[in-house]
Amino acid sequence: MRVLIAVTHLLGAGHLTRAAALARALARAGHGVTLVSGGLPVPLVRLDGVQTVQLPPVQVRGTAFGTLLGADGQPVGSETLAQRQTGLLDALAECAPDLVITELFPFGRRGLAPEFLALIEAARARRPRPLVVASIRDVLVAPDQPRKVQATHGRIAEFYDAVLVHGDAGLVPLDASWPVDAALRARLHYTGYIDEGAIVATASAPRAGIVVSGGSSAAGLGLYRAAAEAARLRPEWGWRILVGQRLPEADFAALSQGLPPGTVARARPDFRALLAGAAVSVSQAGYNTATDLLATGTRAVLVPFEAGRETEQRARAECLAARGLARVLPEADLSARTLIEAVSAERAAPPAGDHGIDLDGAARSVAILESLAADAVRVRRNLGPRPPSDPLLAALDAAAESGRTIPLWWRDDDAVAQNPGLDTLLALSEQHGLPILIAAIPALSEASLAERIARSPDHGLGVHGLSHANHAPPGVKPAEFGAHRPHAALVADAAEALRLARDRFGPSLLPVFVPPWNRFAPDLEDDLARLGYVGVSAADGAATAERARVDIHLDPVDWRGSRSLRDPDQLRARLARRITEHPGEPIGLLTHHRVHDAAIWAFLGDLLTRLVRHPAIRALGPRDLFGPGGWQGRRAARQTERQTERPVAGACA
Known part of the structure; x- marks a missing residue:
């Protein structure tokens, strides 16, 4: 895409900083970006990879937003405003964008409405017509007059295809600061907070100062x-x-x-x-x-x-x-x-701990804009909207339109050693940016497994039983930790499995108990934390806020038939039901790299492409789920939010 972003910061640099971060994210994704800035230059704001246009700058003094001042501190006249509008329209002609983004306008910058509206009208006159999108922060200044709200909503309805809200509705929804009617709500896309600050490793020394x-x-x-x-x-x-x-x-x-x-x-x-x-x-x-x-x-x-x-x-x-x-x-x-x-x-005060607030707004903004642009192309080519026969995409789109994000995670079972299947698995994971909990069998594991995973620290080796031995009596579904065995024997084997895992997996160990065949005696779960396990993962269990349990929901292998790929349409329909019936709960993908054939690998590649690039999906690694303050620990904090209506205006989520 070719993208034009128009932003004017008047007091601080926050608006420009956020717009620049979005511009850099789009540029990294391969899009051509022109950022037109109408405020004073800010040396610390990075714009690498982005074409920039500087308009004659304006600013304000204090909170007098109705009086625009030039770089010299004097009130700007009509000539300066005309130069700004000409520069903005020239940038539009030069960029020839597929997408025009106005930062804050029409929710703010009303004093600059003539130049923003001139930009939008010129954009809408182009053929093909570019998409027009508003980009706003999580909290807006509450409007003091109903007419300002009406004017904003009218402009959104007439001119805008979407509104990106760069925040997490789980912390504060837009309607806590701005009235949201049905027409506006239909255009809202929550992106999460845009965080493009430097990645800082956890300091070994105590915090000070x-x-x-x-x-x-x-x-x-x-x-x-x-x-x-x-x-x-x-x-x-x-x-x-x-x-x-x-x-x-x-x-x-x-x-x-x-x-x-x-x-x-x-x-x-x-x-x-x-x-x-x-x-x-x-x-x-x-x-x-x-x-x-x-x-x-x-x-x-x-x-x-x-x-x-x-x-x-x-x-x-x-x-x-x-x-x-x-x-x-x-x-x-x-x-x-x-x-x-x-x-x-x-x-x-004690350390703040993990908060669970979405900071992936830059990448998700790009994904949302790419999805909007792809749909616009389909309409221009008379291809119509996405096929209604694809229930998975329909469920994902519905989640995105309502501002929901869906955690996605991946577990792979039965690992024992490095082999070609494991290499294929890890390459697929790296391609899609989705780390894996690799459930390894402690008693059978070879040194090559831990050595390979140690080179990819985002993954974690879970504890897949002790030896993956079936102790179930004849005629009963296979299980290593089933209720038919004495409880003391189950606890002893779970303890020995963790001891072996610590010895053989080293720093790659993430002590999550993954029972073979996804079956284990219910009363064993209470003993696992005492033994040193940080969580449990089985299949479609009843997760609770008190226990760190996150299960899987989709296994593509047809174990009872061909042992190849199950019906792909049925698999996608099952995921769609999970998304619709359990909003906000994680989707767990299960694989078995040792038995996959070409059909299963191809299905996984296609499925991950659909999921990971969709704006409704939030990819989580195993340490995001089971590490300190992981997803399950945050579940209780969000439980009330999921069970109630949207917060009333003026309230945090």
Whole structure:
């Protein structure tokens, strides 16, 4: 695709940062991207791989969004606005896009409506007509007048094909900050939070120090002043105050008075690494800062920006606090004393733990846009919508349209050694970015298996019974850990299996109990945690919030017939029923690499292509599911959400 993104940031750099991250993700996926920026240049925002166009920049002072200022701080005139509109239309002609994205508009930037509407009308006049999509953050400024809502909804209905909401409805749905009618809801696509910060490894050293940040503008000056005074009072905490590039030098110098050199510094590109090593973060509650906090798991004191009618940051901060991920200190209550009290409380708090909030928004945004574009091509070629005979795609599309994500995971059974089948399995996994829980038989496993998996640490070796021996009496379905055996013998074998697995699998072990033939005595499950297992995986069991059990739901092998591929249509229909009848629950795919033939491998390749690239799917590795704070641990936190109606406006999910 050729994509044009139009964004104008007026106060901080958050809008440009998010739009740039989306642009880079599209470029990495092979699409040609032109980003047209109408705000002041921001040196720290990366735009590698993206064609950029800089319009005559505008900005605002404070929260006076109705008065646009130029780069010189003077009000802009009609000539500047005309130059901006001409530059935007020239960029459209040069890019000849298949897709036009307007960041925030029409939900905001009403003062720039003439140029945005000129862009949209020119785009819609092109043949073939490009898709027009709005890109918005998780929380919007609550509208103060019904007419603004009506105008926005009218423009969405008339001009827009879709609205990307870069957030997780499980934390805060859009209608917590903006009225959502039926027409708008039909166009909404939740993407998850766009996190393109640097990947930071878990630090081996204890977290230490306080990192203070306040965005790129001067809007954080009050926070900086309180933090500087707090640093003078409690210097032993190790403060690092990072101020925006646009803060005047005089204010920068005043903040530094009486503090050790380097305590106050300009914002820097390694902010994510500093945050990951900090004991506590002190910041406002902007979108990108909140995403950094979610990615690093740093305890946080949030002082949301609330000047004027700004409600966005307070709403986001309250939702994070409701999850136990932050402490809110209202801007009106901010002082050095109250900041010290809040930081002291956070320093004493336990680690935040895994939150389960979706941070895969960049990749999912790309997948959604690719899907929308593919459907548009079908319509242009008179191919019509996707065939209604494909129930799997219909179920996935319905989930995406309702803002639901479906966890997808993969388990492979009966592993004993490295072989060509295992190599094919791992290559398929790498191709689709879906790591595997490889259930290995401890008593039969060879050293080559652990050596091979050690080179691919995203996978995990689970414990597939002890020796995969059938102890069931004649006429009873095979089982190694069935209820027909004495309970003490089951516990002893489970303990010996884990001992052998630890000895033979080494660091690749993920101690998940996978019973052979997916059968085991129900009362054994209570003993497994005591033995040291972190979870259980069988087939279609009754998972509970108290036990880390995640089962599989689809096995493509026709075990009772050809031992080749089962009917593909039936397999896809079964997955469709699972998605429809169990919204939000994981889909578990089961394979047996040692017995697959060409038909099964071909089916798996096609199925994974359909699933992994669909915007409704969230791919999870075994450590996402069974590691500390994995999916099952988050299940209880979301249980209420799934059992109730959508949250009322103004409420966190």
